[in-house]
Amino acid sequence: MTAPADPLIAEAAALIGDPTRARMLGVLMDGRARTAKELASLAGVSAPTASGHVAKMTAAGLVSVATQGRHRYVRLAGTEVAELIERLMTFAGVARPAVRPRTAAEAAFREARTCYDHLAGRLAVELVAALVARDLLRRGHDGFEPTLAGERWFRARGVDVARARCSPRAFARCCLDWSERRDHLAGALGAALLAALVDGGVLARRKDERTLDVTTMGRRFFAEEVGVPAARAAERTGVPA
Amino acid sequence: MTAPADPLIAEAAALIGDPTRARMLGVLMDGRARTAKELASLAGVSAPTASGHVAKMTAAGLVSVATQGRHRYVRLAGTEVAELIERLMTFAGVARPAVRPRTAAEAAFREARTCYDHLAGRLAVELVAALVARDLLRRGHDGFEPTLAGERWFRARGVDVARARCSPRAFARCCLDWSERRDHLAGALGAALLAALVDGGVLARRKDERTLDVTTMGRRFFAEEVGVPAARAAERTGVPA
DNA sequence: CGAAGGCTTCGGCCTTCGTCGAAGCGTTTT
DNA sequence: AAAACGCTTCGACGAAGGCCGAAGCCTTCG
DSSP, X not given: OOOTTHHXXXXXXXXXXXXXXXXXXXXXXXXXXXXXXXXXXXXXOOHHHHHHHHHHHHHHTSEEEEEETTEEEEEESOHHHHHHHHHHHHHHHHHOTTOOOOSHHHHHHHHSEEETTEEESHHHHHHHHHHHHTTSEEEETTEEEEOHHXXXXXXXXXXXXXXXXXXXXXXXXXXXXXXXXXXXEOHHHHHHHHHHHHHTTSEEEOSSSSBEEEOHHHHHIIIIISOOOOOOOOOXXXXXX | OOOTTHHHHHHHHHHHHSHHHHHHHHXXXXXXXXXXXXXXXXXXXXXXXXXXXXXXXXXXXXXXXXXXXXXXXXXXXXHHHHHHHHHHHHHHHHHOTTOOXXXXXXXXXXXXXXXXXXXXXXXXXXXXXXXXHTXXXXXXTTEEEEOHHHHHHHHHTTOOHHHHHHSSSOSSOEEEOTTTOSEEEOHHHHHHHHHHHXXXXXXXXXXXXXBEEEOHHHHHIIIIISOOOOOOOOOXXXXXX
């Protein structure tokens, strides 16, 4: 006899296993909500097809939809889904070492991107390492924990630490970065930090991607404040529409 | 544009998404190697079908095969695969709360089982919690780290800590338990501990399952040594062959 | 109130892929 | 050497499911 959960994992995996649905989930990995039509065009299928996929993924708990007027906004159902997909990327990256950055777009993607609602990529793991090295952040019993000086650091950058701590979700989880294979900061604190960095003009979201661009101000931020040299913002090549 | 890794994750997920292959992977989750024929009968398909599945999973890096005479032994390719499947179970368990233990076999499965090559289930997370509470084990910067007293504790139970530390794989990772949703001990140390507990007659492997039975001696072990009350060994019901 | 836009349902086409029996190859045993 | 065994390849069958166009529902806008 095999584990009772096997049929269930097959169901979930089969759902992610369709290329079109995988593309949709990849789009949603930036944490933003999308209308069904956007998803359709971004995934390269017709509206009816996309609608069917969204229905299936909703039933399985992969995504959730919110109706607003004549629009239906689709987003990932939660962090568990984002973590699952990130883990799949980790495996795919290990199994296929051929995925070395070839294009400038991919290099930029590995440099800085969103992972659901927080920052990921080389800059993210370097930032965490620097914060730990300066004793602003410590690895706690279940994720990270900022020190007193660390809380000041976060607040000075516009992060409402107290509010993040009150959040119903985990405060400061660690999340395995699939391209770097090291931990970065997730949880409510990670989400708040990303929001603050974007609001503060340190990072800029691209239109339809998870890739983040480091602004000129951002390069100064990472170099001076954290001691992490940020690569020159990659050319926006290979990004048709 | 979407993440460059999306097609790859779809490929991997689609592979796990087939019910038969999921059953095979579930069987292999105990870390033991199986012949193709064993896998076929355990998954309930013919030999040719199983052979095709094994070939596909091998090409994708999910499993690895070792030819020995006229036998071909199949095992999981590595811990990344085990972690990925465990994560899928976590999601499936969340999305479908209907997976409450109904049968005695399932209850036993949640009590103690193998996760690839280490111990998982309620007993595993309780054991780790007790070890941490007694300061025999600490959460380190990347997984766990036994204290000096902890190393003595492990050695006294027949675990070769020094050898585990020299292992090429991670020494003492933490691994999220899908049924308990708390961390248990993985990595080389976790594998060595499971081996020692089985060798020492504390736990007994079932024939074709991941479920572990706690022996009479084992109940004393968990109660006295660690302060974790082990449930009575579940009846071996619902286990046809 | 009619037109327009977003989304879903329906019907049908088509590809993909899991499945097995039969046959073939290589190893082990007698 | 012959027989037994484990495994794979081949060929064919059939079910599952992704895909789209047309049509219909609902909300919003003019």
